[in-house]
Amino acid sequence: MPIEKAQAVESTRLAELQTQLKAVVHTWPQDITLEIGCGHGHFLAAYAAAHPNEYCVGIDIIRDRLERAARKTTRANLTNVSFLLSDARMMVEHLPANMRLNRIFVLFPDPWPKRRHHKNRLIKPDFLDILAKRATPDATLYFRTDHEHYFEEAYSTLHNHPCWNINEREWPFEYETVFQSRAPAHQSFIAKVHKLA
Numbered sequence: 112m113p114i115e116k117a118q119a120v121e122s123t124r125l126a127e128l129q130t131q132l133k134a135v136v137h138t139w140p141q142d143i144t145l146e147i148g149c150g151h152g153h154f155l156a157a158y159a160a161a162h163p164n165e166y167c168v169g170i171d172i173i174r175d176r177l178e179r180a181a182r183k184t185t186r187a188n189l190t191n192v193s194f195l196l197s198d199a200r201m202m203v204e205h206l207p208a209n210m211r212l213n214r215i216f217v218l219f220p221d222p223w224p225k226r227r228h229h230k231n232r233l234i235k236p237d238f239l240d241i242l243a244k245r246a247t248p249d250a251t252l253y254f255r256t257d258h259e260h261y262f263e264e265a266y267s268t269l270h271n272h273p274c275w276n277i278n279e280r281e282w283p284f285e286y287e288t289v290f291q292s293r294a295p296a297h298q299s300f301i302a303k304v305h306k307l308a
């Protein structure tokens with residue numbers, strides 16, 4: 112895509128995110144639970160119902176998945192969850208300055224299996240820097256995938272990152288996601304923020 116067109120798309124997406132944030136952010140507490148790539152919202156809707164004291168925000172870049180997610184929360188009368196259309200990096204970078212991420216779920220992120228596409232994977236050191244900057248001092252990142260190579264790469268990226276420590280804890284809440292239901296097996300790890308960047 113030519114640079115001017117890419118910039119125009121980016122600023123349209125940012126304007127859309129800012130409109131969505133403006134409509135809801137005043138109802139959020141300062142610390143939130145974020146699911147990145149929430150898809151149809153199965154996990155987050157169930158998680159929010161089971162954790163009424165947490166405010167949960169799900170983001171995805173596919174609009175119709177989010178519309179289905181929002182319908183689930185309305186049907187279940189959930190008041191502690193919002194779903195927003197946004198790229199992960201854009202959302203975290205444009206959260207209001209006082210807001211912090213306390214729990215971050217990344218469940219079955221796109222694995223970009225071809226070697227030349229690995230650079231598109233979400234879990235990269237610079238994205239972990241951005242997350243750490245917006246994390247509470249006790250923040251936890253939960254990662255799950257069915258893709259062996261992505262698991263190893265993400266584990267090692269977290270392990271070697273100065274702001275995050277792999278933490279052997281129990282998975283906090285089991286609820287099958289759409290991609291989990293299709294996967295023959297999966298692997299998970301949990302990381303705690305270690306030093307705010």
Ligand SMILES: C[S@@+](CC[C@H](N)C(=O)[O-])C[C@H]1O[C@@H](n2cnc3c(N)ncnc32)[C@H](O)[C@@H]1O
Binds near residue numbers: 170171288289290
């Ligand atoms: C493989 S699906 C998994 C969906 C869901 N977590 C599940 O386990 O069923 C990955 C999801 O991440 C979303 N996604 C990909 N890149 C993203 C990004 N940069 N920011 C937010 N969501 C993203 C995709 O649109 C897709 O819905």
